[in-house]
Amino acid sequence: MRVSSQVAPEEVIHEVRQFVRAELIGRQTDLDTSREIPFPIHEKFRGIGLANWWLPEDLGGRGLGLEQGVDIVSELAYGDAGVAFTAFISVLGTTMVSLYGGEDTRRAFLAPLAGRGGFCATLGSEQAAGSELARITTTATLDGDELVVSGEKFFSTNADFADFLVVIARRGEDHAEHVAVILPRDTPGIRMRRRWSMIGLRSSGTYQVSLDNCRVPAANALEGSGLRLLEIGLNASRVLIAATGVGVARCVRDLCMEYGRRKSLGGGKLAANQVFGAKLADMEMRISAMRDVCRTAAREFDAVMAGPDPAGAFLGHGTLKSAITAKMFCGQAGWAIAAAGSEMFGGLGYTDELMIGKLLRDMRHVSIIEGGDDVLRDLMYRRYVVPVAKRI
Numbered sequence: 419m420r421v422s423s424q425v426a427p428e429e430v431i432h433e434v435r436q437f438v439r440a441e442l443i444g445r446q447t448d449l450d451t452s453r454e455i456p457f458p459i460h461e462k463f464r465g466i467g468l469a470n471w472w473l474p475e476d477l478g479g480r481g482l483g484l485e486q487g488v489d490i491v492s493e494l495a496y497g498d499a500g501v502a503f504t505a506f507i508s509v510l511g512t513t514m515v516s517l518y519g520g521e522d523t524r525r526a527f528l529a530p531l532a533g534r535g536g537f538c539a540t541l542g543s544e545q546a547a548g549s550e551l552a553r554i555t556t557t558a559t560l561d562g563d564e565l566v567v568s569g570e571k572f573f574s575t576n577a578d579f580a581d582f583l584v585v586i587a588r589r590g591e592d593h594a595e596h597v598a599v600i601l602p603r604d605t606p607g608i609r610m611r612r613r614w615s616m617i618g619l620r621s622s623g624t625y626q627v628s629l630d631n632c633r634v635p636a637a638n639a640l641e642g643s644g645l646r647l648l649e650i651g652l653n654a655s656r657v658l659i660a661a662t663g664v665g666v667a668r669c670v671r672d673l674c675m676e677y678g679r680r681k682s683l684g685g686g687k688l689a690a691n692q693v694f695g696a697k698l699a700d701m702e703m704r705i706s707a708m709r710d711v712c713r714t715a716a717r718e719f720d721a722v723m724a725g726p727d728p729a730g731a732f733l734g735h736g737t738l739k740s741a742i743t744a745k746m747f748c749g750q751a752g753w754a755i756a757a758a759g760s761e762m763f764g765g766l767g768y769t770d771e772l773m774i775g776k777l778l779r780d781m782r783h784v785s786i787i788e789g790g791d792d793v794l795r796d797l798m799y800r801r802y803v804v805p806v807a808k809r810i
């Protein structure tokens with residue numbers, strides 16, 4: 419059934435749960451081992467009207483807020499974190515285009531994405547620069563009324579099958595300046611060098627990409643510093659990465675409960691054991707706190723988006739403290755849950771026989787991508803601890 423545009427938030431979540439039950443539950447091991455990107459599943463998600471659910475209504479999208487996105491992603495990731503990741507990571511690039519592309523650019527790139535339910539990829543990371551993005555070497559050089567983009571990008575999710583790529587580059591004319599440029603996927607010179615074999619999120623696709631003299635109209639450059647725009651887009655995607663951790667953690671908890679009810683111990687069942695109960699209570703506490711930090715961050719993001727000048731306001735804010743808090747907290751709390759969960763199954767928890775191994779591997783990415791915890795600690799310290807006025 420297609421979710422109509424005027425339905426209540428709880429009905430949207432109900433639809434997503436039904437979708438997850440029908441399309442993902444029971445197929446997780448296949449999704450993990452086959453390493454295929456399950457396009458038919460994404461097509462069915464588009465069929466219920468929720469592909470790219472955040473795209474603005476004036477462009478034909480659903481216009482759902484990030485707070486609702488937290489619950490949608492938690493449900494999808496309960497089914498499969500890789501499917502969730504593929505479905506939401508376009509939010510990073512599209513947020514930049516939506517806020518900092520001119521009206522013609524927004525219409526040209528986002529309206530088709532809203533209509534067809536396609537994908538967008540963001541290309542920031544480079545091998546040598548690592549998380550020091552100011553050191554990237556990809557360039558975008560003006561040539562008449564075109565930009566010529568060249569460089570090597572180390573990781574980019576969805577790049578192979580995206581409708582367009584948002585590339586972060588240095589300005590060829592002034593290496594101190596950075597820019598974000600839109601490259602339609604069929605631009606000559608874009609080459610996938612390889613698809614990475616990841617230990618988790620295996621139903622998603624992340625690629626190493628070469629850009630060789632890719633020519634696009636100069637109007638494809640977004641307005642503002644590419645690095646600042648990336649920071650702003652990351653506010654949305656980091657919160658949804660954190661929400662993926664919530665979904666995976668909920669799945670770990672339910673798997674442990676099922677096991678506890680089956681496993682015999684001391685003449686009864688493991689689920690009746692107090693030590694087991696205490697561990698599950700800790701999991702529940704962490705899951706509640708994880709969901710709360712995600713919702714708090716999402717509400718702050720949504721409030722800025724609902725203001726009179728979100729593009730200007732975000733240029734002032736840059737990275738939201740609540741977004742990095744959500745990602746760091748969910749990565750760490752989620753890892754504690756996945757680790758406790760994997761111990762719960764004894765030796766079987768260390769085999770490929772049970773889904774807990776997949777969940778452990780899937781959970782790992784939350785603390786690594788879009789700024790590993792050390793990078794975010796450093797950011798938090800410099801921006802929100804050193805300046806006394808920013809402390810709570």
Ligand SMILES: Cc1cc2nc3c(=O)[nH]c(=O)nc-3n(C[C@H](O)[C@H](O)[C@H](O)COP(=O)(O)OP(=O)(O)OC[C@H]3O[C@@H](n4cnc5c(N)ncnc54)[C@H](O)[C@@H]3O)c2cc1C
Pocket residue numbers: 539540541542543547548549550573574575576616619624783786787788789790792793796
């Ligand atoms: C599944 C997956 C999907 C991805 N998708 C994309 C994508 O779509 N687009 C994209 O651009 N990138 C993507 N990436 C890249 C990802 O965002 C980076 O890998 C991640 O941010 C970590 O950066 P890095 O690999 O450069 O490692 P680094 O950050 O360089 O880390 C290497 C080591 O240096 C340490 N370190 C780095 N900085 C500091 C610091 N300031 N203080 C202390 N220690 C530090 C780290 O702790 C770590 O030990 C993806 C990666 C993965 C795994």
